[in-house]
Amino acid sequence: MKRSFPPPSGANKRPPPAEPPLDGAAAAALRLQAAWRGFRLRATGLAPHARAAAAAAASMATSRTSARLAERVRSAEYRQIGRCCKLADIRRLAQVDLELEALVGLEPVKEYCAQLRRDLIARAALGDEPLLRNVLLSGNLGTGKKLGARLLCAMARALGAARGATTTETTLEQLVLDVRRDVSCVVVSELSGAENVKAKVNAVLSNFPRHMFVFLGPTHEVEALHGAVTYFRKAEPAWLQLPPYPADELAAITEQQICEAGYRLEEGFTRREVRQAICSTWSRDVLSMRNAHLPHELVQRAISNRNCRLSLKELLHAPLVLRGADFGLEPQGLDSLLAERQATNAEVKQLIGMAPLKQFLKELEAKVMYVQAGGDPRLLEGCLNVVLTGNPGAGKTTAARLLFRSLRAYGLLRKNVFVERNALELKGTHIGWTCPQVKEMVQAALGGCLFLDEAYALSGGGKDGDRGDSFSDEALRTLLTETENNRSSLCVVLAGYRDGMAHLMRADPGLVRRFPTTLHLDDYSPAELACIARQTAAARYGLSFAPGLEASLAAHIGTVHAAEIPKHNASLAVQLVEAAMNRLAARLVASAAASPAEQRTLLPSDFAISPSSSADDALAAAEAAIAALPSQLSSAKAHLLALRDRLRFVAAGGAEAALRGATRLVLCGGEGTDADAVVDALCLLLAAHGVCRGGRVCRSALGLAGESAAAVCAKLEDMLDAAAGGVFVLRDVGALVGCAAASRALGVAVGGLPARTAAVLVGLPHETDELMKAAPALAACFPPRVVLPDLTPAEVARLVASRAVSTFSLSLAAGVEEQLAAQLSFEASRRTKLEELQFRNGALADALLQRAVGRLASRAAAGRALRTELTSADFGLCGESSSPGSSPISVP
Structure with a gap:
């Protein structure tokens, strides 16, 4: 029997009837509700919905x-x-x-x-x-x-x-x-x-x-x-x-914090780009110093950049997405960097002088190009510290600033920070203040450049030869530690004079390792100074040079201001332009009919450039002074003529080092042997050829005898600073015999003089010989040795007659000169060696003349007839018929 099962529940149910169509009012209500939702969305924007979505994602x-x-x-x-x-x-x-x-x-x-x-x-x-x-x-x-x-x-x-x-x-x-x-x-x-x-x-x-x-x-x-x-x-x-976080881990932390903040990265912007943003923003030293604090700063900086990039309407309707531009990786940033690099390179090419700096920047640019072509980036992570040396005005500060801009343009420095300080500012005033002060200054310059001028002050000695202090030592040690800890994120530039910086580098062996690059800025040549003057006149005052003025100014600087170049350098050009401005104003006021073009043009007269005849007059005066030297000074005259030939060789383009040996001179002679006349002729000759125009500085070696080596060095430094660019004359050098420290210090000091500073030692022959034998270094600095011979009795009598005319407008009576010469010959044969050294040559002539003039004055006071000639009685001689030696001369 076939069983029948009841149909499943609902199988016989009819489908639900279709909803009746909405009437006009209901449809309008639905449209109104949809419009209201759209209006709310437009009013509030997508950002709250994106934020809610992010919160939902975080909850999930x-x-x-x-x-x-x-x-x-x-x-x-x-x-x-x-x-x-x-x-x-x-x-x-x-x-x-x-x-x-x-x-x-x-x-x-x-x-x-x-x-x-x-x-x-x-x-x-x-x-x-x-x-x-x-x-x-x-x-x-x-x-x-x-x-x-x-x-x-x-x-x-x-x-x-x-x-x-x-x-x-x-x-x-x-x-x-x-x-x-x-x-x-x-x-x-x-x-x-x-x-x-x-x-x-x-x-x-x-x-x-x-x-x-x-x-x-x-x-x-x-x-x-x-x-x-x-x-x-x-x-x-x-x-x-705990080791520092590597860049990959910092990028992963950054991604986590971006998600936690409810943002996400744009499509295609991966962890690799985040790592690139981190490495391009901070150097390796800063990464190891700040570690996990950097991702938070990077995320907040990117969010701020996004907020600044978008308008308020765009912010409300834009998704919460961070782009590469928000992290500083926008392509336009590369274009701006290339533009800055091109501008810096153009400025370097237009720079006058500073060949070592240009070569250093050229090699640095080659390394950057090699890395950009696929080389190992670690090649650019080396030490950036530099030592700049040079005389005043050589451009050390300008070079440091240009170096900083170049490092920024090449991408080697991340921050646009240039901190300029004097090295003395690193030293604290109380115990325990120096170390924090140095650290604060380094932190202020981190990522950029720290420029310390007069850095030799940190050696505790430097230029002034001080013994130093604990503050200098602490500042130097702290600076070394901080520069080592920030090798690739900080450029430290130490600047100062060459000798002082050499002393500083010897103060601590670690300085040479932490400052591997030393750039010495040479003095500007006269042609470079003339070019600087032209640029200064155009940039500051809008003035131009007359045709041929730049070449004339270069020759003028080389002739008149050559001795001032080591002291001023570029400042000399600025001073010349300022002085020319004053002369230009006076010239234009005097000539009211000047055209507008003439009012903006500098002429040679504005720079006090005289016609060439004045230079010829100076040369003629120097030649006349050499020719006027007495016949007994033939060796000195020969030396000056040889020096004249060397000066002409240098003026024709020869090496200036040819003057160094010729401008070091030892004059050996007794008192009154006309050493002053030789020095006068030397100064005229050097000044006429544009060398040693700084004047003459005369000192006695008696002030150096018996002093310690440090005191001698300090005194010599003061003397040579005063004589820079001129002629330094040191008399009585025999006082240094037996003073080994003073002799060595003198040799070192004179050996460091430039060729355009002359040095002359004056002393007695036997003492000078003994000094040179005891100090070989001093003898090496003074190869020329000019002996000034003693005057004969006839020459002393002739000198008495000439000085009577030139000094007192008196003449000698007939036959007095011959009697005086005969009596001097007799007296010289009876005097001891000591008396010969004390009373001879020009000193004896002056003594005799002074005594004779005194007796002439006594006769005039006694009421006798005033005469304008000196007789034998005035010189203590008996008369014309008296034999030599019958009336000895009384010498004071």
Whole structure:
């Protein structure tokens, strides 16, 4: 019999009737509701909806994490842990494990947590008492020390080895007050403290041996604490040194923070581009210094850039997406960098002089191009520090600023920061102030350039020869440490005079290693100074040079101002232009009919450039002075003529070094042998050829005898500074015989003089010979030795007659000159050697003449007839018929 089954429920039901069509009012209501939803969407924008979607996605991620957590708690592994560790909180342990797995970086913490987990589980399974070791966490800023300490304490509490549901967080100063017996996990920060505080810490650790103390701080503070607390020698703590985050891990942290902020990256913008943004924004030194703080700053900077990029209407309707432009990777940034590089290169090409700087920048550009072509980028991570040396006005500050702009244009410096300071500003005024002051200055320039002028002041001596002070030593040591810690993120430029900087580089061996590049800026040539003057006149005053003026000015500077170049350099050109402006104003006021073109044109007369006849007159005066030297000074005359030939050789284009030996002269002669006449002729000759126009400085060596080496060096430096570009005359050099320190100091000082500064030593022949034998270095500096012979009796008598006319307008009576010569010959044969040295040559002539004039004045006062000639009686001679020696001359 065939059974029949009832039809399924609802099989016989009819389909629901179709809804009746809406009437006009209902359709209008639906359209109104849809319009209202669209209006709200347009009014509020897409951003709130995107934010809600992001919140929903975060909630879903939390739900997935909770599901994974529940699944892990139910797993066999965790059930076994629960059976072995009765005090363990399995859910909290699974939560800590998940957090460690998702953690970026912190490998030392992960490894120690894994070891701690295995050890505590094993001890619980075997029935042993759990062991919690104290932990030291050290690392730079942002390396995750607090996060690592929280995970360690959470692991200890999850396994039931630590008492208390929370962790005590305190500082080293408050540790004694905050530690509790019912909370066995203690995190201690701010480890710097006095010695008595560290002693109390030692007592706390001894009283709470079952607690786990986690000390976290910078490496140097953790090292100091480890050495100061004696308890650590009984129970060695675990020391976890957290390394800096590499760029890949920072990129991963950045991605996490972008998601947490509710944003997402645009399509095609991956972790690789995020890493590129991080590396292009901060240098490797800054990355290792700031670590995990940088991703937060990068994300917030990208959000700010997005907010500035979009208008308010666009912000309300645009999705929460961050583009590459928001991270500074926009293609236009490369174009601006290339434009800045081209402008910097053009400025370098237009620079006058500074050949070493141009060569250095050329090599730097070649390295950048090599890396951009596929070379190893580590080639550009070298030390950027530079030492700039040069005389005043050589352009050290200009070179430092141009170097900074070039490094910025090449992408080697990330920040547009140029900090310019005098090196003395690094030194504190109180003990303990110098080190923080140097660190603050370095931090202010981090990512850019720190320019320290007059850096030789940090040597404690430098240019002034001081003995130094502790502040200078501390500033120098701190600066070296900071430059080493920021090798690739900071360019430090030390500038100063060449000798002072050489003294500084010898003060500490580490300076040479940390400042491997030294650029010396030579003095400007006269042609370069004339070009600088033309540019200064055009840039500052809108004036132009008359045709041929630049060449005439170069010749004028080389002739008249050559001695001033080492002291002023570019400042000399500026001073000349300013003086020319004054003369131009006076000239235009005097001539009211000047055209507009003439009012904007500088002429040779504005620079006090005289016609060539004046130079010829100076040469003629020098030739006349040489020709007027007495016949007995033939050797001196020969030396001056040889020097004239060398000057002509240099003026024709020869090397200036040819003048160095000829402008060092030793005049050996007794008193009154006309050494002054030789020096006068030398000064005229050098000035006429544009050399040593700085004037004459005469000093006596008596002030150097018996002084210490330091005092002699200081005095010589003052003397030579005053004579720079002129003629330095040192008399009485025999006083230095037996003074080895003074002789060596004189040799060193004179050996360092430029060729355009002449030096003349004057002394007695035998003393000069003895001095040169005792000081070979001094003898090497003065190869020419000109001997000034003694005057014969006839020459002394002739000198008396000439000086009587030139000085007193008196003449000698007939036959007096011959009688005087005969009497001097007789007296010379009777005098001792000492008396010959004291009373001879021009000194004897002056003494005789003064005595004769005195007797003539006595006769005039006695009422006798005034005569204009000197007789034999005035000189103490008996008469014309008297024989020589019958009336000895009385010499004062």
